[in-house]
Amino acid sequence: MRFAKGHGTENDFVILPDPEGELDLTKETVRLLCDRRAGIGGDGVLRVVRTRAFGETLAPAARTAERPEWFMDYRNADGSIAEMCGNGVRVFARYLLHAGLVQGDRFEVGTRDGAKKVRVEADGDITVDMGFVEVHGTSSAKLARQVVHGTQISVGNPHLACEVAGAVADVDLTEPPALDGEAFPAGANVEVYRKVAPGVLEMRVYERGSGETRSCGTGIVAAAVAASPAGEAATWRVRVLGGECTVDLDPEGARLGGPAVIVAEGETSLL
Numbered sequence: 001m002r003f004a005k006g007h008g009t010e011n012d013f014v015i016l017p018d019p020e021g022e023l024d025l026t027k028e029t030v031r032l033l034c035d036r037r038a039g040i041g042g043d044g045v046l047r048v049v050r051t052r053a054f055g056e057t058l059a060p061a062a063r064t065a066e067r068p069e070w071f072m073d074y075r076n077a078d079g080s081i082a083e084m085c086g087n088g089v090r091v092f093a094r095y096l097l098h099a100g101l102v103q104g105d106r107f108e109v110g111t112r113d114g115a116k117k118v119r120v121e122a123d124g125d126i127t128v129d130m131g132f133v134e135v136h137g138t139s140s141a142k143l144a145r146q147v148v149h150g151t152q153i154s155v156g157n158p159h160l161a162c163e164v165a166g167a168v169a170d171v172d173l174t175e176p177p178a179l180d181g182e183a184f185p186a187g188a189n190v191e192v193y194r195k196v197a198p199g200v201l202e203m204r205v206y207e208r209g210s211g212e213t214r215s216c217g218t219g220i221v222a223a224a225v226a227a228s229p230a231g232e233a234a235t236w237r238v239r240v241l242g243g244e245c246t247v248d249l250d251p252e253g254a255r256l257g258g259p260a261v262i263v264a265e266g267e268t269s270l271l
């Protein structure tokens, strides 16, 4: 089976081209593919499937009249399915271009959270229009050595974005955060962030289904929204362990930009 490997600010993915939706992608297979010793290694899997061949029932948000040709079937490293992956869309878009499956510098990618508009920037960065971001109040999480408080945000998938007083490097993210199960019945991604300069955040993330990763696009957007006055336009540079992304916010929604690259292609015997 052919595969590719790519990343967006070191949030890395195994990419599986499966245009006609023929692959039976089990949880076990995803775990093995993402295993950094026994497999290829990645924070998740991006299955590249034609929307018309995608067997799963699409969420209402994804059932748009004009359906994009290509659908991103995203899985976390533990095999679970997530509604949305911001860096995943950017890397998926890079793969579509790289493989000659789309042309031009503006196109759409289907996701479980609906069709996402993608734009290739003059410098090669890829920006995705994440659409409207929902803010749902506040909650807390117990980390290994501290309790953090933050804003409950949906970027298609659930987040708790928590501002911390000290450097994010000092936060212990070695254990899965304990969340309020009523606020987050399906779990959540937890971000810790701090403002380090006007318009600049630093952030780390513990992702649902993948553990601590070096970047998370939806998490970057969640932190930017949590750091901004409600409803106001703002632009943030967000520094993560794997690099930097930009978030533009306005009342219409959020746009996430940054690098996205394909680093390898080959054959795997794991499928």
Ligand SMILES: N[C@@H](CCC[C@H](N)C(=O)O)C(=O)O
Binding pocket: 011, 044, 076, 081, 082, 083, 084, 085, 086, 087, 088, 157, 158, 189, 207, 208, 209, 210, 213, 215, 216, 217, 218, 219
């Ligand atoms: N890394 C992603 C988010 C992937 C999904 C997340 N772990 C979840 O379960 O919601 C991103 O770049 O947004």
